[in-house]
Amino acid sequence: MDVDNGDGSMNGSPLDIEQSLLQQFSCMGTTDKDELVQQLQKLLGSPSHLNYNTAAFFLDMNNWNLQAAVCSYLDVEAPNILPSMGLVSDPDASESENVEPNTKFKKAWHIQNSGFESWPVGCYVQCSDGNNFGGQRVELPALHPGQGTYVVVEMTSPPVPGIYQSKWRACTAAGSYFGDPMWAILTVVEQGTIELTEQLSHFNELGSIPPLVSQVSNPFIPHTFQRENKDSSPPDGMS
CATH class of the missing domain: 1.10.238 (Recoverin; domain 1)
Structure with a gap:
């Protein structure tokens, strides 16, 4: 210069x-x-x-x-102005998102180009911190300002029960992170626990008093997290 x-x-x-x-x-x-x-x-x-x-x-x-x-x-x-990305919603965010060990599942985030410039070609999403649950990076389309898309990652729960967290970020083709972070919070429970919980819930609906079951709170998810609006639904096949 x-x-x-x-x-x-x-x-x-x-x-x-x-x-x-x-x-x-x-x-x-x-x-x-x-x-x-x-x-x-x-x-x-x-x-x-x-x-x-x-x-x-x-x-x-x-x-x-x-x-x-x-x-x-x-x-x-100065020439390296990063794109803008906002997390619109996390359809699967929940403090009771339980899954059994070694179980395959899909995680989805609804994101949007929140800037004034189109995204460059070659952007992608990858795990930046925590357990990636076997998920691979996902290529992103070159969205125009205001356009949105769903990022869907295929994952597998860890073999050991516990609470796990995974942080994902959008990246440019050069590897620079940009936009809001995306989280996958997972509570892995002993095999059969989910079925037992559903049975206890059914008994409770019938008027029976179920035995006390300890509840493990998720330390990674803030209590003020907003769930997705009912009129916004994830892609087909997502629960």
Whole structure:
């Protein structure tokens, strides 16, 4: 990126971003590295949200020259605007989502392009943290702004009873995460427990008092989670 060191006269038109930033360098004559990091963060503040380590990296790469660090950052990061993605609903979200060990199931999320630009070709969804339950990454269509789609992942429950969580994120073709995180929360119960619970529920409907059954709360799902509207249904075959 070339920097114009001319007089910077506006002549009725907006200055280039580098010229605008250069006007602020005259009052930043410090050699303190922490101060330089803070100044770079201030200059490249929202929407870049530059963290301390990234700011220090660009400064160190440019021998702690603030002007050069700004130019380097804009050269590298400015063109890389990430897509926008919002989680519309999680059709299967429930605090009582129980499944027996080694059971195949499908997990679906309803997502939407919540930005103003179409998604680039090559985006996909993959597990970014937790247990992936054997699920593979899913390719995403190049959605236009406002368009939505269902992400469906085939999974298998773990062999050992317990509560498991899996975090999934949308990625660009280059591997950069974007958009809202998607969660798969699973309570694996002993084989036969689900049938017993259904029988106890049936007895309760008939007026019988079932024996006490301990309930295990799911620590991963917030109590304020909103379930999907009734008029929005997942793809065929989803429960």
